Amino acid sequence: xxxxxxxxxxxxxxxxxxxxxxxxxxxxxxxxxxxxxxxxxxxxxxxxxxxxxxxxxxxxxxxxxxxxxxxxxxxxxxxxxxxxxxxxxxxxxxxxxxxxxxxxxxxxxxxxxxxxxxxxxxxxxxxxxxxxxxxxxxxxxxxxxxxxxxxxxxxxxxxxxxxxxxxxxxxxxxxxxxxxxxxxxxxxxxxxxxxxxxxxxxxxxxxxxxxxxxxxxxxxxxxxxxxxxxxxxxxxxxxxxxxxxxxxxxxxxxxxxxxxxxxxxxxxxxxxxxxxxxxxxxxxxxxxxxxxxxxxxxxxxxxxxxxxxxxxxxxxxxxxxxxxxxxxxxxxxxxxxxxxxxxxxxxxxxxxxxxxxxxxxxxxxxxxxxxxxxxxxxxxxxxx
Numbered sequence: 424x425x426x427x428x429x430x431x432x433x434x435x436x437x438x439x440x441x442x443x444x445x446x447x448x449x450x451x452x453x454x455x456x457x458x459x460x461x462x463x464x465x466x467x468x469x470x471x472x473x474x475x476x477x478x479x480x481x482x483x484x485x486x487x488x489x490x491x492x493x494x495x496x497x498x499x500x501x502x503x504x505x506x507x508x509x510x511x512x513x514x515x516x517x518x519x520x521x522x523x524x525x526x527x528x529x530x531x532x533x534x535x536x537x538x539x540x541x542x543x544x545x546x547x548x549x550x551x552x553x554x555x556x557x558x559x560x561x562x563x564x565x566x567x568x569x570x571x572x573x574x575x576x577x578x579x580x581x582x583x584x585x586x587x588x589x590x591x592x593x594x595x596x597x598x599x600x601x602x603x604x605x606x607x608x609x610x611x612x613x614x615x616x617x618x619x620x621x622x623x624x625x626x627x628x629x630x631x632x633x634x635x636x637x638x639x640x641x642x643x644x645x646x647x648x649x650x651x652x653x654x655x656x657x658x659x660x661x662x663x664x665x666x667x668x669x670x671x672x673x674x675x676x677x678x679x680x681x682x683x684x685x686x687x688x689x690x691x692x693x694x695x696x697x698x699x700x701x702x703x704x705x706x707x708x709x710x711x712x713x714x715x716x717x718x719x720x721x722x723x724x725x726x727x728x729x730x731x732x733x734x735x736x737x738x739x740x741x742x743x744x745x746x747x748x749x750x751x752x753x754x755x756x757x758x759x760x761x762x763x764x765x766x767x768x769x770x771x772x773x774x775x776x777x778x779x780x781x782x783x784x785x786x787x788x789x790x791x792x793x794x795x796x797x798x799x800x801x802x803x804x805x806x807x
Contacts, residue, residue: 425554425570427452428713428802431521431545435491438513438520438538440499443547444648444674445525445589446569452547453495453523460493460521461485465501475501478508485518493519500524506538513541526647546648549675551709552798560775560794564687564698567677568705582681586610590649590678605632609640613650613673614682618697618704620668620724641671649674651708656721656734663725670722672708676701690775696746700732703744703773703797707733710801718807729757736807741768743789748777755782755789762787771806773797 427448433439443449454462463481465471473480485494494512499505499522512518522542549568552558566578575581591607608630616626621641623634630637644650652669673679676698680687687698704720711718723741724730733742743758750772752759762770763786770789772782779796782789792800800806 425550427547428551428554428709429545429547430713431456433519433521433543436517436519438509438518438522438542439545440542441521441523441545441547442648443525444549446571446585447547447549448570449523449547450497451570453497453521457493457495457521460495461488463494463496465496465498471501474505478502478505481505481508482512485512490517491519493521495521495523497523498525500526510538510541513538546712548709548712549705551706551802552794553802558798560702561687561690564676564690564695564702565680567675567680568702569675569677572675572677578677579681582677586678586681602632605630605636606640606643609637611682613641613644613671614679614685616671617673617679617683618670618700620665620670644671644673649678653704653720653722653733656723656738658738663727665724665726672701672704674705676705690746692746696744699746699775699794700744703742703794704733706798706801707735707742707807710807711735714804715807723757723761725760729760731757731761734761738765739768740771740807741765742771742773744773746775748774750774750791755784758789759784759787762789771797 425448429452431439431441441449441453453460463470463474465474485492496505496509509520509522513520520542550570550573551568555573563573566572566575572578572581590610591603609626612626612629623637626637627634645652650671650673652671654669655665655667657666679701680698685694687695689695690699707720711720718735721734722730722732723734731741732744734740741758741761743755745754755772758770758772762768762784766787770787772789772791773794774791775794777791777793779793780791782791
């Protein structure tokens with residue numbers, strides 16, 4: 424059991440959507456926070472079948488409850504027409520709903536009623552370091568941060584079930600893609616290219632479909648909250664900057680490792696470095712989604728290959744991630760170049776277990792910190 428950071432404090436009669444990938448802990452969070460709520464779980468076939476055939480039964484089933492009672496509908500995307508009934512109950516009876524789901528894509532594709540601003544939007548993400556007592560960095564890199572996977576007695580089987588039964592089967596079952604073989608190959612390729620700039624042509628060649636289909640597949644991952652684009656920083660870009668091609672990060676490092684058949688045995692080497700960068704992204708993304716939802720995470724790269732892993736706060740914070748606790752000056756050329764171009768930016772280098780120190784680039788300084796200090800400062804509001 425974890426104490427989640429997500430604050431979902433709704434005023435009376437205010438409804439909300441809670442979106443998040445499967446197994447992030449949405450249902451557990453809602454049942455703990457709203458134990459007296461009227462709960463409709465659409466994964467329960469009996470509940471699903473009744474409401475799917477007759478959505479107006481929702482009105483009948485809540486009629487005997489207090490008008491002030493919270494009503495939770497879990498996996499709401501499974502019955503898009505149910506949202507018309509929800510809309511009616513909000514408008515005419517002042518009812519309060521939390522509508523929980525793993526994807527708004529099916530609702531959008533079916534032109535479902537998304538309540539026209541009557542429901543606030545929240546997101547539940549995998550665990551963050553702040554939410555895990557006695558956080559173990561290597562364990563997180565190996566298993567990922569879905570609660571059931573981080574704690575699993577057999578994480579390989581848990582990840583296998585998640586990937587095969589959800590990512591590859593259920594996405595097709597919801598008619599998001601008809602070519603399961605190609606989409607399965609795409610997922611594997613995406614895992615190998617995780618954290619890297621997307622080359623749509625290379626993806627198309629590896630998967631055996633056209634580039635347009637690859638772009639649709641990436642959109643499916645984003646719409647189902649399985650991955651996120653990270654776009655290049657474009658605040659007054661120079662001619663040498665890459666300004667159009669995004670990177671892509673899967674939503675969980677453990678899922679990415681499983682798809683890529685990658686085992687992280689120690690905090691050394693290129694694979695560990697990529698996984699550590701992914702974990703830093705997850706932590707930044709969680710903080711932003713929970714505390715600063717309008718903030719963006721970008722990356723910066725020049726056409727000559729100089730790069731900074733993450734840029735945020737409109738360019739005021741530049742973060743470089745290194746798995747080595749003693750990165751060389753050569754390893755930090757990208758950060759040095761960025762700080763030279765953006766003189767008011769704060770430079771930060773995040774390493775697994777380094778002692779804090781200040782690195783002087785002559786024209787600018789950057790602070791090297793450990794993962795523990797980085798996450799502590801991040802969640803205390805000292806970085807963004």
